[in-house]
Amino acid sequence: MTSSEPRATPDELRQAVIKAECELDHLFFTRYFFKQRQGIKFRLNWHHFLIADAIQRVIDGQCENLVINVAPGSSKTENAVISFIARGLSLNPNARFLHITSGDDLALLNSQTARDIVQSDEYQALWPLKVADDAKAKKRWNVLVDGKKAGGVYAVSLGGQITGFRAGHMAPGFQGAIILDDIIKADDAYSPAAIKAANRKLLSTVKSRKANPATPVVLIMQRVGENDPTGFIKGGNLPGKWEFLIIPAVIDDAYVATLPERLRSLVISDERDDKGRFSYWPYKEPLGDLLALEAGNGTDPDGKRVSRHVFSS
Template identity: 65%
Template structure:
């Protein structure tokens, strides 16, 4: 891609450079200026072989940079071992590949987790002076106000969501699409789109607190909890009914749940049916249903 950009008419009109004819590989090639090699590109995976190669040259002035693009794969974001491996590369391999101390390092990535390479750098684990540039997909007025005037004037904030937010690029990322993505998976959206990753599993309730069971112990108390949504459109949240039980081992067990997008009459019918389906009980294994608790907001007020 980089070579094709340099070869384009638009690039050549601004910076007339030729690609050296000895560039046989897409991973390693040089450009010519006045018939002489004037720098080039060596592209390799983060864990690839770069023995004997340094970024920039040992000469005065700016001689090049080390650019790291997406050092952590999306599918590795949930793996502590993969995150630690990528972070170790920043300290061990990458730092040793600078030809001189002033060779800049540029890391380009979407945020994936609090402990991803960007977070690792922000925690001060990689020496040097770093500048962080974050571009969230949904912008707020405070973010735009902090930008230089030349950028503020180019932002289209005419279409906003209920919180006053607007898309950073309405043509490519329509506001409705971003809001739907946020509703579908808040963790992924907050991390990859808003560049503000939360702790895996949430900030208050940790995923490692949960485990699975095949057969629960004797249940001493059973209650139904209802979390209802305000609207039933595709991008809105689900309504949920859950049956929870307190085991004789003093642990909480999720025993059953249903979820859906139901208007008020159907929501009521579902609530009654869910309650009645769990009303029968065996006193040897569980207690009777004690209560149904409904969140006092949205459609839950009517329910």
């Protein structure tokens, strides 16, 4: 006796597998849509798995609030901001994200990139979410559910005005997040006034821009000083339970021993300094370059200013 139901085509089966992998594995989603967008493979390092695992714990409700300290040029924004937003909407089209950075240009670029992913043919083939027609601005956009505005993104600089928007919903399960990415510039590391202003704004934003007290906050940043936003949170100045994921630019065997066992074999430690330390990502950040930066503030290969604090976060 044969079934009257038509069999899935190989392409349909492939799409079903990709969709399942994207919904289960944050790093798979990041890699898949990076390649679709850029036309090249996402270059993997052990720290990408660590960051993706932490983001997944936030989505699963296992981590209430998260701080990720990692150096510039680590693909942190791709993994923990852009993919977090785009994948979060695939998991819950009602999810609302508030994204804040140190400047408008970066906030809008990240928002635009996440929207481009959602509107891409590859994403639409898996999750046919239409972006509202009036969402012309990069600053704020929504997807539609049953023809009505649902989840979406509000992107703004830390000093910008946030009106009529709160992250998350008064509902159970993952409903969105406040995502802060490098909210203070490395150039402000020696400006106590700038750091104090950033911490004050961080406090007021986190308190007033959650639709639900359980809405998670994710802060991704390079360390710029002892009293920077990470230090501010560690000092107990922000409510809620916080977890800290620390990825120094220069690491050693003792640090590697703290990693999940499955990741330790991925760490490359061939080139070491006289203290036995090595680069967290030799392919991208040669040890000699990092040691030169550690000796005094400078800029990384992408031209972004690097604080010495990133080496001992």
